[in-house]
Structures are given as C-alpha cells and as structure tokens.
Amino acid sequence: MSPSGFWSAGVNSQAEETHGLFRKTFHLDRVPARVPARLTADSRYALFVNGQEVARGPIRGQPRRLHYDFVDLAPYLQPGVNAVAIYVKYYGTPTSFWMPAVPNNTLGTSGILVFEADLSATGWLISDASWKAQKADAWSIIGREGTSHGGGVPVEVFDARRLPHDWQAVDFDDCGWNAAQVVQAMHVGGFARSQPPTDPYGPLYPRPIAQLDGMVRTPESIQVEVLAGHQERLAGGPIACVQAIVDVPISTSMTAASLPISVDVPHDGMVRLSFDMGHVVSGLVAFEIQAPAGTVLDFSYTEDPLRTSVSMDKMSAGTRYIARGQHDRFEVFDSNGFRYAYLLIYSTWGPLTLTHFAVREQLYPWQAGASFECSDEILNRIFVAGKRTVQLCSHDAFIDCPTREQRAWVGDPVVHQMVHLATNSDWRLARRYLALANSPRSDGLLPMVVVSDIEARGSYTIPDWSLHWIHGLYNLFRFSGDQEVVASLLPTAERILRWYLPYQTSSGVLKDISEWNLVDWSSVSTEDTSAVLSALWARGLREFAEMAGWLDDRGRQRWAERVYARIADGFKLFWDAERDSYVDHIVNGEQRPEMSQLAGALAIVSGLAPQDHWLRIVETITDRARLVVRSWMGTGTGEQSMEKWQQQVREGRYQIDWDVEREIVLAEPFMSYVVHDAVAQVGRADLLPKLYQRWSQFLADGYDTIGECWDFGTHTHGWSCTPTRDMIFYTLGVTPAEPGYARARIAPRLGQLSWAKGRVPTPHGLITVVANAHSVTVDSPVPVVVELDGQMPRTLAAGRYELSVH
Structure with a gap:
C-alpha cells in the first residue's frame, strides 16, 4: 500500500488523544466504472467523498494485526473536481476497544493514515505529501468520566466553533492547511520505509467481516x-x-x-x-x-x-x-x-x-432467510429478543454489551457465536471471534479481554475464559468443517490446556488455580479443589482430542486422552450420592456441601459422569423446589452489589447465604448454555421449552432484549441468549451430524409445544423443518440423520420428506 500520512509537526513525547483531518482534491474527465480503494488508520477513520460518508474503520485488532478496508469510490465520484476527506481519531490511551502499538522512534505514538485508490486512466491516488492535513483542536479531553472499570466508550467533547462545518466539501478552501507529512519507519532495520509493512504494524490484513450497518x-x-x-x-x-x-x-x-x-x-x-x-x-x-x-x-x-x-x-x-x-x-x-x-x-x-x-x-448485518416460530408466543418473543440482543452485541467483534463497556471478552462470545451459527447465514463474525481472541500471553493463556485497556495492561486473566474459546473452536469445527482454520488454531488450544497441568493433583483433578476463576456470576465455589474447573478443563481436553483426531494428528489426540483419563479417575471424589449430583469443591481434603447446577451439568457435558448417573443428575439440577438464585456479585441495588464485590476482591470473603445442604445454586443466564447442553445430551431436550420460560422476566417495561443476570446487570447482554440458540439446536433439533454439515442431524423435541418450524443456516443452504405432534417435514440440501422420539435413527439423502411421528 501507499505512504502513510501524519498530521502532527513532530512525534508526541507522550501518547495523547489527537484528531486529524486530511483532504485531497483531484479532477476526473469521466468517472471510471470502478475505483477500488484501500485504507486504514491508527486508530479509527471516517472516509468522505464529495461530502458523502463512504466507510468507517478499521475493525478492532491487535496493532501488529492491523486490518484495512476495501471500498469502491466510483458511486460517489463525479466528472470534474472531486474531494476525498478523511477524519482520523487517535485515542492515545487504551479504551475498551482499542490498544496502542508499542512505538518505535516515529510510528506508534500518533495517528497515521494509509490510503490508495486506482483512478484508472487518471492514475493512482495515494496518501502522500500532496494531501492537505490539519490537526483539529475542536475536540477536548475531560479525563475518563463515565468510562466504566477504567475503560469504556470515550466521552466526546466537541466545540463546533473550532471546526468548519463544510471541511469535507469539494469547494472548501483548504489553502491554509499544511501539507501532510509522510512518516518513515526510523528504527534499526526499518530502512526508512514509508509504506506498509512497517513496525509496529507489520503486514496489513484485508477486512474479513462485513461493514456495519443498521436502521x-x-x-x-x-x-x-x-x-x-x-x-x-x-x-x-x-x-x-x-x-x-x-x-x-x-x-x-x-x-x-x-x-x-x-x-x-x-x-x-x-x-x-x-x-x-x-x-x-x-x-x-x-x-x-x-x-x-x-x-x-x-x-x-x-x-x-x-x-x-x-x-x-x-x-x-x-x-x-x-x-x-x-x-x-x-x-x-x-x-x-x-x-x-x-x-x-x-x-x-x-x-x-x-x-x-x-x-x-452500527451493527453486524444478518443475512435474511433463517427463522424460528413455535406455538408458544412467549418463546417466540424470547427467540426474537435473543437474536436482537446478540445483534446489538455484534459490532466489529462480539462485545459483552453495547451500553456499559463494548469490550471483546474472550469467554462471553461463545454464546454470541452459537446464536450466529443458529440464526445468521453469514458466519464470518463467528470465525473472527476466534482469530481476534487468539492473542495468548507468554504462558499460553488468553487475556480475559482482547484489544482493550485490559490486554494492554497485561494483568491477570480469567483462565476458564480460554476454555470457552476452545469450545468456540470446537463449534467452528463442527459447523464449518474448515480444516485449515482449525489446524491453525489447535496449537493455541493445546497451550491453554497445558497451562492447567501444574494445577493437576495426584488424583487428577485441579486444585488452587490462580487468577480470577469467574466461571459464572452465580455463586459457584471454586476454592481449593474444584469440580467445575476440572470439568471445564476436561471438556476442553475431550473436544481437543476429537479435533486432533479429525485432523489425523494422533500425537496430540493421544496426549489429550491420557490427561483426560486421569481427571476421569479422580472426579468421583465430588459425587454426592445422597443428593444425586456433584458438589462444587473439596477443601482441605474434605468434600464441601456447596452444590450448583454447573457441577452436575459440566460432569455430563465433559463425559466425566457415568451415564447411569445422567438422568438422576438432570432431575436434581432442574428441580425447581431446590434451585435458588445467588450471585457472589450480590443482588438488589448497585451499592449492595459493589459492597459484596469489594468483600471478594479485597478480603477474599465469599458469603454463603443459602441452605447449602438442601439448595442448589441456579446458573446465571451465561452458563445456562452448559446446563441446557447437559439436559439435551441425556435425551431430555423436551424439558427445555419449560426452562426457556425464565427468560421472559427480561421482557418487561418495554425492553425487548435479554439482560445480563437474573437480578442485576445491563439490559442487553449477548452472553445471556442461550434459548435462541437452543430453540434451533434442541427444540427444532437441527445440528451437524458430521463436520461442516456434510450430514445434518434432525431431532425435534417439542416438549409441551404443539408445533415448531424454522429455517436453519448451513454452509450448503438452509434446512427447513416443520414439526408437530403428528409429523415432521424436512427439506434439506444435505443428507440427514433423522432421530424422532421413540424411533430408530434413519439416514436420508438430501431432499424433502414428510415423516410420521408415530
């Protein structure tokens, strides 16, 4: 690409927020049919042609994996004089969605712009010294007011008196502006290069996802x-x-x-x-x-x-x-x-x-076609609300919420990803999640948030978030069947799994894992020897072994199977025979009574629980009479929640305020995805429509989105949208039977519903399923394995079928 523009007279000694304006006018005798252009900036840009906005970018990414955008300028050009105007904002200090590069002598401490466009017979338009540039002072910095947890969305303070309203226009007089400064890479081995690739950005990558849009x-x-x-x-x-x-x-x-x-x-x-x-x-x-x-x-x-x-x-x-x-x-x-x-x-x-x-x-677009509807109008509202919530949390990455932070957490997006796989034919953002989060620390773990103030600090992480990332890789393996991508990411998954090895006891389970083992906002006890963390690790090992076997990587497969076998031997220590499930943890060698839904659910999905325990576990963890909502974060007002939070952070005190001998802690909406996986895995997906009903509590006071937790948090949190995924995967019953949907599994389980119907995206087109008490109609572009309740599975070629339920 072409040289980079730079609006400052010199390099900043300290990084600070700055705002740059760039302009270039040129003449066209005629407008070419296509005018392909590529551009990027550090940190963000808005591109205007003849006063009309064309594009914004680049997408978030680590500085050494900077992306560029590709646009066609032809629809915005005119015969005669034209003007390209670009606003570039350099954030200076890390935000919830941007982190600075490690600077060299010239690059990495101030904003840059790189641009090129092919004007056909007129030649190339590139970002060189012929551009006009101005460092704008209309924006001011007021500190970090309103930025939650030290990050968050920057507060914009703009004095319109200090910026001409028409600076983007063709006829704007920019004769008083300076010439843009071409920046050279000034470091050992830099050769004074003034165009990519340069340190600290490296090679530039094409944007792998769609442009954001919306109503x-x-x-x-x-x-x-x-x-x-x-x-x-x-x-x-x-x-x-x-x-x-x-x-x-x-x-x-x-x-x-x-x-x-x-x-x-x-x-x-x-x-x-x-x-x-x-x-x-x-x-x-x-x-x-x-x-x-x-x-x-x-x-x-x-x-x-x-x-x-x-x-x-x-x-x-x-x-x-x-x-x-x-x-x-x-x-x-x-x-x-x-x-x-x-x-x-x-x-x-x-x-x-x-x-x-x-x-x-500005949201990630959904491709039309996929759908779901059933006989229960409340569930229809929950389905739509979950889809809308995930879209509100689908920007240039999967974010936790659009309101408070907009951070790309590493664990949360596994649910966003599955909702995309279930409801959106465009799976590019589902892939992007894995690539963006593939930013391991030196010890192999992933940061709890990527491309943010948190990754920039390099502070402690949430280890189990890396295990959810492995599950996201497993999802991509199952749904896309993309061997090249899975093979490229498998080494990161192995390093994550190996990070846990020093914490494995002689009995095979995990003990005293450091850093912040969040698991869920529900009150899950992980102190000392943890059933929940051991089972999450075991699920990761099991999925890793399956992917390695699929890639014919027998060495990695055998290693994961050996480690998994050691966990399986020791996991029985957590079994509580009187209550028919697993306790959360063991302290000082003694089984503690605290029990959550998640211990039992994870024992099932990881395969650690013997199959003759499965139904008993599901009956236990779905018994409404025994379930209680509890969170270490607290419930009630924000002040009460923060007080309990401070007790944990500063004093390490976790207050138990429920009957641990009788009651079981309900999973919060995020980790409910594991509970529902367990219920479906034991053959009781018919129970799920009743479980979905709890999510109706979020649809009150005019809100049509799904909130963060049962009693607190934001109104719009993508990690809470499990029912939207499940209505496709488990109620309608459409999932891959083989990687990449080479064959599909069709296993509708309606429970108390009279009927359900939907269209489900696959790499080969949409699968249509209509199910009621009497028949199931399937129209599929791929072969299917149909598993109706009480009947033997049958394999059918691609096509349309109407099958009797009885």
Whole structure:
C-alpha cells in the first residue's frame, strides 16, 4: 500500500488523544466504472467523498494485526473536481476497544493514515505529501468520566466553533492547511520505509467481516422540562452535569409528539430533554439544533430512566457539544448504546429549536432467510429478543454489551457465536471471534479481554475464559468443517490446556488455580479443589482430542486422552450420592456441601459422569423446589452489589447465604448454555421449552432484549441468549451430524409445544423443518440423520420428506 500520512509537526513525547483531518482534491474527465480503494488508520477513520460518508474503520485488532478496508469510490465520484476527506481519531490511551502499538522512534505514538485508490486512466491516488492535513483542536479531553472499570466508550467533547462545518466539501478552501507529512519507519532495520509493512504494524490484513450497518432509530417519546437556576451545580463533564441536576425543580414540562421542538431557555436557567427510544439501540447519535453560538448541549446515555442515584454500570456514556450558531448538525464518532438519552441545554438563554435527534445503528448485518416460530408466543418473543440482543452485541467483534463497556471478552462470545451459527447465514463474525481472541500471553493463556485497556495492561486473566474459546473452536469445527482454520488454531488450544497441568493433583483433578476463576456470576465455589474447573478443563481436553483426531494428528489426540483419563479417575471424589449430583469443591481434603447446577451439568457435558448417573443428575439440577438464585456479585441495588464485590476482591470473603445442604445454586443466564447442553445430551431436550420460560422476566417495561443476570446487570447482554440458540439446536433439533454439515442431524423435541418450524443456516443452504405432534417435514440440501422420539435413527439423502411421528 501507499505512504502513510501524519498530521502532527513532530512525534508526541507522550501518547495523547489527537484528531486529524486530511483532504485531497483531484479532477476526473469521466468517472471510471470502478475505483477500488484501500485504507486504514491508527486508530479509527471516517472516509468522505464529495461530502458523502463512504466507510468507517478499521475493525478492532491487535496493532501488529492491523486490518484495512476495501471500498469502491466510483458511486460517489463525479466528472470534474472531486474531494476525498478523511477524519482520523487517535485515542492515545487504551479504551475498551482499542490498544496502542508499542512505538518505535516515529510510528506508534500518533495517528497515521494509509490510503490508495486506482483512478484508472487518471492514475493512482495515494496518501502522500500532496494531501492537505490539519490537526483539529475542536475536540477536548475531560479525563475518563463515565468510562466504566477504567475503560469504556470515550466521552466526546466537541466545540463546533473550532471546526468548519463544510471541511469535507469539494469547494472548501483548504489553502491554509499544511501539507501532510509522510512518516518513515526510523528504527534499526526499518530502512526508512514509508509504506506498509512497517513496525509496529507489520503486514496489513484485508477486512474479513462485513461493514456495519443498521436502521436509523428515532425516539418514541420526548419529555421537555424547563429548569430554573442552579447552574452553579454544573461542573465536570456532560455525565456529571446531567446527573447534578436530577432533582432540580421543574418550572414547566411538556411531552412532545415529534421533532422539531422549540423552547425558551430562561436567564440563568436550563432546559432538559428526555428521549425514550422505546428499546435499547446502538450506534451513532446524530442531532441538529438551531441555537446561539456557545450554547452547551450535554448528553448522557442510559439503559434505565434517570434517577437521583445511578450506579456506574447504568450511566457511563455521554457527549458534550458547543454550538457554532449555524450549521449545528453533528454525529458522534464512537458508537453508544442506550434506551434513554438526556440532553441538558445551558450557558445561553433565549429561543432555540431542536430539529433532529436519531441514532444511526452500527451493527453486524444478518443475512435474511433463517427463522424460528413455535406455538408458544412467549418463546417466540424470547427467540426474537435473543437474536436482537446478540445483534446489538455484534459490532466489529462480539462485545459483552453495547451500553456499559463494548469490550471483546474472550469467554462471553461463545454464546454470541452459537446464536450466529443458529440464526445468521453469514458466519464470518463467528470465525473472527476466534482469530481476534487468539492473542495468548507468554504462558499460553488468553487475556480475559482482547484489544482493550485490559490486554494492554497485561494483568491477570480469567483462565476458564480460554476454555470457552476452545469450545468456540470446537463449534467452528463442527459447523464449518474448515480444516485449515482449525489446524491453525489447535496449537493455541493445546497451550491453554497445558497451562492447567501444574494445577493437576495426584488424583487428577485441579486444585488452587490462580487468577480470577469467574466461571459464572452465580455463586459457584471454586476454592481449593474444584469440580467445575476440572470439568471445564476436561471438556476442553475431550473436544481437543476429537479435533486432533479429525485432523489425523494422533500425537496430540493421544496426549489429550491420557490427561483426560486421569481427571476421569479422580472426579468421583465430588459425587454426592445422597443428593444425586456433584458438589462444587473439596477443601482441605474434605468434600464441601456447596452444590450448583454447573457441577452436575459440566460432569455430563465433559463425559466425566457415568451415564447411569445422567438422568438422576438432570432431575436434581432442574428441580425447581431446590434451585435458588445467588450471585457472589450480590443482588438488589448497585451499592449492595459493589459492597459484596469489594468483600471478594479485597478480603477474599465469599458469603454463603443459602441452605447449602438442601439448595442448589441456579446458573446465571451465561452458563445456562452448559446446563441446557447437559439436559439435551441425556435425551431430555423436551424439558427445555419449560426452562426457556425464565427468560421472559427480561421482557418487561418495554425492553425487548435479554439482560445480563437474573437480578442485576445491563439490559442487553449477548452472553445471556442461550434459548435462541437452543430453540434451533434442541427444540427444532437441527445440528451437524458430521463436520461442516456434510450430514445434518434432525431431532425435534417439542416438549409441551404443539408445533415448531424454522429455517436453519448451513454452509450448503438452509434446512427447513416443520414439526408437530403428528409429523415432521424436512427439506434439506444435505443428507440427514433423522432421530424422532421413540424411533430408530434413519439416514436420508438430501431432499424433502414428510415423516410420521408415530
């Protein structure tokens, strides 16, 4: 690719957030049929051609695995003069979705741009010194206000008076701008290269996933409130200011049906507008206002209605905009997720008009075709809510939530991945999850979050998150059958599994595993010798052995089988014969009574539990009379949760507040995927439609998404969407019988449902299944193994069949 542009007069001595504007004008006698262009930036760019947005990028990735985007500029060009304009934001310090490169003498401490376009007969347009560049000072930094847990989405503070509104236009006068500076790699062995590949970025990789897109969402209701006085309370960033006046008396109030809205800001007063989007949205906030120059607009974005006290996980994103007095239309650069937006207007008084407020969603697209529907309308709502939730958590990576963090955790996405495999014909993001997270530490474990402030710190990790990544690799093996990808990632999986070996006792199970063994937000006891961690490791070894065998890698297969056999011998130590399941752990050589759903479920899915125990275990762990919701994080208010959290972090105290001799701790929504896997594996998938019903608790107060935990957390968490996966895999019963869907397994288990139907994506096309109490209709592009309840399995060629249930 071409040379890199750089807007600073010199290299920053310390990394800081900076904003660069680039422009290039050129003449075309005619527009070619295609104008292929490639570009990337450190950190993020927005590309405009003749004032029209064309693309944003690049996707998140480790600095040495930087990606570029490929776009066709032809639809945006015109005969005559054209202008390419690019805004580049360099974050400087790590965020929840970006981490800086390790700098050399020139590259890695400030923003760069790399661009090239083939203009056909006109020649090549490249990012060289002929471009005009300007370091913009319209943005300012207010610290880390609102960024949860030290990271989170940056708060954008923008003074429109300091940036011309038309800098992207063809006829904008940029004669006062500087020439872009070409940056050379200045280090031993760098040869002063000014084009990729260079350190610290290495070779650039093509974008492997689709461009983000989505609907433009407008508010369902708007509340307008005039507040008198109290500007003396305002200090700090936009979130703090909006929070500071929660309880200020309201002079007048009205509900607006739609925009535009005209109001008068009283002398020394303020106006607050409250937008309810009707449901959680995620994307770029855009607004337009007619107001005097210097008017301050402070936005705060929340999942819940604003109250006097808002915990940090509910209020962590915002924007400040200072009006230029004309042409005040703005779109926030970084994506925000919220249901409610609060706008506080102050610093000037008199009439003003808000003419536009909307969110342009930036989500990973779903290919049309896949579907599910059944006789239970509540389950239909849960299915749709799970799909919507996972899409809201599908950006350029699988993220935990669009509202609080937007981090790419390594364990959470295994559920996102399976929902994609079940409902979206585009599996590229499901593959990307594995490649992005393949960033092991020197000891072989993966960071708990990749491409973020957490990976940049190199701090402790969640070891079991790496085991979920192995399960994600196993999913890819089963569903795609891509031998090359699986073979390339198998060494990482082996290093993860070998990391656990020093913790294996003479009895074969795991003891005293270091770092943060989260497992689930439910109160699972992992201290000392852990059944849950031993079983998760065993599942990983078992899946690793199967993949190695499939690749004819017998050495790796035999090694994993030997280690697994040692665990199987010792796992019986956790069996509680009186309660028909496994306890969570052993402390000082004595079996402790704490028992969770997960100990029994993982014993089944890992194959450690003898098959004659399976049905007894499932009956035990699904007995509603014995199940209790408990979390080490706590329930109730955010303050109570944080107090319990601090007890664990600082004091190592885990408070048991349930009857450990009789009660069993229910898995939270995330690890419920393992519980449901176990129920299906023992042949009781017919029980699952009843278990799905619990997820209906999230569909209240207008929310149409699935929340993080049973009693707390965000309203939109992709790791909680197990029922959406299960309605395809277990209720409709469509899964691969052979890797890559060379053959499909069709085993519908309706339970109390009268009927279910759906279309399921495979690499070969959609499989259609319609099932009721009397018959099952299958239309498949691949051979199928049909397993109807009470009947022997039958193998059928590709085609359409109607089969009797009786």
